[in-house]
Amino acid sequence: xxxxxxxxxxxxxxxxxxxxxxxxxxxxxxxxxxxxxxxxxxxxxxxxxxxxxxxxxxxxxxxxxxxxxxxxxxxxxxxxxxxxxxxxxxxxxxxxxxxxxxxxxxxxxxxxxxxxxxxxxxxxxxxxxxxxxxxxxxxxxxxxxxxxxxxxxxxxxxxxxxxxxxxxxxxxxxxxxxxxxxxxxxxxxxxxxxxxxxxxxxxxxxxxxxxxxxxxxxxxxxxxxxxxxxxxxxxxxxxxxxxxxxxxxxxxxxxxxxxxxxxxxxxxxxxxxxxxxxxxxxxxxxxxxxxxxxxxxxxxxxxxxxxxxxxxxxxxxxxxxxxxxxxxxxxxxxxxxxxxxxxxxxxxxxxxxxxxxxxxxxxxxxxxxxxxxxxxxxxxxxxxxxxxxxxxxxxxxxxxxxxxxxxxxxxxxxxxxxxxxxxxxxxxxxxxxxxxxxxxxxxxxxxxxxxxxxxxxxxxxxxxxxxxxxxxxxxxxxxxx
Numbered sequence: 203x204x205x206x207x208x209x210x211x212x213x214x215x216x217x218x219x220x221x222x223x224x225x226x227x228x229x230x231x232x233x234x235x236x237x238x239x240x241x242x243x244x245x246x247x248x249x250x251x252x253x254x255x256x257x258x259x260x261x262x263x264x265x266x267x268x269x270x271x272x273x274x275x276x277x278x279x280x281x282x283x284x285x286x287x288x289x290x291x292x293x294x295x296x297x298x299x300x301x302x303x304x305x306x307x308x309x310x311x312x313x314x315x316x317x318x319x320x321x322x323x324x325x326x327x328x329x330x331x332x333x334x335x336x337x338x339x340x341x342x343x344x345x346x347x348x349x350x351x352x353x354x355x356x357x358x359x360x361x362x363x364x365x366x367x368x369x370x371x372x373x374x375x376x377x378x379x380x381x382x383x384x385x386x387x388x389x390x391x392x393x394x395x396x397x398x399x400x401x402x403x404x405x406x407x408x409x410x411x412x413x414x415x416x417x418x419x420x421x422x423x424x425x426x427x428x429x430x431x432x433x434x435x436x437x438x439x440x441x442x443x444x445x446x447x448x449x450x451x452x453x454x455x456x457x458x459x460x461x462x463x464x465x466x467x468x469x470x471x472x473x474x475x476x477x478x479x480x481x482x483x484x485x486x487x488x489x490x491x492x493x494x495x496x497x498x499x500x501x502x503x504x505x506x507x508x509x510x511x512x513x514x515x516x517x518x519x520x521x522x523x524x525x526x527x528x529x530x531x532x533x534x535x536x537x538x539x540x541x542x543x544x545x546x547x548x549x550x551x552x553x554x555x556x557x558x559x560x561x562x563x564x565x566x567x568x569x570x571x572x573x574x575x576x577x578x579x580x581x582x583x584x585x586x587x588x589x590x591x592x593x594x595x596x597x598x599x600x601x602x603x604x605x606x607x608x609x610x611x612x613x614x615x616x617x618x619x620x621x622x623x624x625x626x627x628x629x630x631x632x633x634x635x636x637x638x639x640x641x642x643x644x645x646x647x648x649x650x651x652x653x654x655x656x657x658x659x660x661x662x663x664x665x666x667x668x669x670x671x672x673x674x675x676x677x678x679x680x681x682x683x
Contacts (some may be wrong), residue, residue: 272387274387274675274678275617277381277674278381278667278674279378279670279674280377280381281663281667281670283380284373284374284666284667285663285666285667287373287376287377288365288366288369289365290317291314291317291318291357291373292365292369294313294314295310295314295359297657299362299657300365300658301362301363301364301657301658301659302365302657303360303362304359304363305358305402305404305405306358306399306402306406307399307400307405307406307436307439307442307443307445308405308439309443311357311358312443312444312445315397315445318337318339318357318372318373318376321376322339322376325341325376325379325380326341327339327340327341327379330447330449330454331445331446331448331449332447332448332450332454333422333446333448333450334399334412334415334416334422334440335412335446335447336398336412336413336416338352338394338395338396338454339379339395340392341379341382342392343388343389343390343391343392344388344389344390345390345391348390348392348457349391349455349456350391350394350456351391351457351458351460351677351680351681352393352395352456352457352460352640353371353374353378353393353394353396353459353460353461353462354372354375354394354395354396354397354398355369355370355396355397355398355462355463355631356368356369356371356372356397356398356399356402356412357397358400358401358402359402359404360402360404360655361404362656362657363402363655363656363657364655364657364658364659364660365659365660366649366654366659366660367464367466368401370462370463370647370666370669372395372396372397374462374669374670374673375673376395377670378393378395378677379393381674387683390681390682391457393677393681396632398410398412398413398416399440400412401413401632405430406428406430407428408420410630410634411436412451412632413632413634413635413636415452416454416639417636417639419638422451425437426440452639456636456639456640457680457681458604458606458607458640458642458643458680459633459637459640459641459642460607460611460643460644460645460673460677460680461632461633461636461642461643461644461645462645462673463631463644463645463647464648464649464654464661465625465647465648465649466628466629466652466655467628467652467654468651470625470646470647470648471648471649471650471652472652474621475621475622475623476615476620476622476648476665476668477615477621477623477645477668477669478623478624478625478645478646479608479612479622479624479625479645480611480624480625480627480644480646481625481626482563482600482603482626483600483601483626483627483628483630483631483633483634484532484561484563484600484626485561485563485567485598485599485600486560486568486596486598486630487559487560487561487569487572487594487596487597487598488560488594488595488596488597489557489558489572489575489593489595490555491556491590492553492554492555492591492593493511493553493555493588493590494511494552494553494589494590495509495550495553496509496552497543497552499549499550500548500550501548509550509586509587509588510551511551511588512554514582514583514586515540515554517582518579519537521574521578522560522575523535525560525571525574525575526561526571528574529562529567529571532561532567533561533567533571534560534561535558535559535560535575536558537556537557537559539556539557540554540557541554541555541556543555558575558592560572561628562600563600564600575592576592579592598630601633601634602637603642603644604637604643606641607641607642607680608643610643610676610680611644611645611672611676613675614671614672614673614674614675615672617675618668618671618675620668620671627644641680643676645669645672645673645676646669647661647666648661648665
């Protein structure tokens with residue numbers, strides 16, 4: 203159903219960043235000690251690189267030799283460590299019901315960012331922050347002129363959010379780096395882990411703000427000017443928490459992008475499948491529909507003489523659902539918000555305004571659904587004499603992920619022995635914007651009862667581990683060893 207992207211990133215078209223001279227590939231000298239037992243912390247050499255062991259070159263050769271001796275197909279991440287990291291991050295903004303409230307650019311968001319950055323630096327990664335507050339944590343490769351193979355997500359949450367939405371994608375990336383450090387594996391291309399600003403859009407709009415500015419979907423100035431309910435701006439709040447970086451958003455090459463995420467829906471769990479190989483993201487069309495009739499007394503007014511806005515509105519609401527059912531399997535039709543005027547028990551409604559959310563796997567299909575709903579509404583207006591207006595609010599194109607990244611995820615899942623199936627994402631993710639810039643793909647794991655954006659959001663540790671293992675092997679395939 204999806205048209206898979208054939209985007210090919212040309213590193214010659216983007217300015218390449220040089221990696222640091224040392225310390226990001228294998229971590230600290232202490233990590234070298236853990237892996238190979240050759241360095242001692244007392245071996246630090248004074249001079250331009252304090253903390254660099256005198257036998258650094260010998261260690262580097264030993265690590266490269268060790269890496270070549272490792273059967274890459276056998277390596278696995280440390281699932282217990284990843285789970286512990288998720289639980290520790292979840293304490294920042296923890297709610298009584300077991301969820302997380304960590305709205306973007308709040309003091310709690312700063313605490314979460316600081317923790318992620320600290321963990322990255324402890325893993326020997328360098329950290330770059332851009333002007334919209336996106337963070338890029340880099341582990342160097344053998345050839346640092348190559349664009350990095352990137353993974354990431356977000357750590358901001360909904361007001362009644364869960365532990366895993368977004369957070370899992372960021373910490374899975376850090377766990378990939380920790381695993382490579384543990385085993386002394388050097389990749390050809392650099393590895394990067396990103397955290398994107400304001401993906402949720404619960405405090406500031408638009409949603410997916412950081413990745414959107416990065417992809418030039420809207421300007422930095424537009425994002426800075428966005429306000430919350432208290433009138434505070436993104437620009438001021440970024441500065442207040444200390445996360446306005448120097449790098450221009452988008453001035454950062456990407457060789458390929460992977461995002462690991464809970465499914466946020468029930469399909470994988472319903473099919474008892476561990477890994478969802480995401481083909482793409484559904485196209486979305488949002489409309490506001492307003493039906494205008496005439497208020498009247500509920501008792502004296504006969505049914506045949508009413509101009510009841512609610513009765514016409516409910517027919518259009520049902521057509522919204524019917525259009526989605528006609529365009530299965532990926533059709534979605536939702537009415538999530540209804541405003542009734544005058545909203546009185548014994549008054550026939552004179553005006554009803556409601557939202558229409560239509561989604562499908564291609565723009566052609568979602569536009570066809572929209573045309574059908576509009577045509578139905580026009581017929582109801584003609585039949586009843588009531589005024590019906592449908593206005594578009596937002597439109598997001600369907601995205602097909604890159605064939606190479608889809609196949610890398612599928613191969614990794616099969617190689618690791620995990621049950622898997624092709625799926626689509628009904629929700630937007632930062633990967634949507636990354637797919638406009640580089641080869642991109644996503645990895646889904648089940649979440650309990652398909653519930654997300656809820657404090658009871660949950661996932662099994664074994665699924666958390668499985669998704670990260672697939673991420674590890676998909677990234678290694680693209681980065682080279």
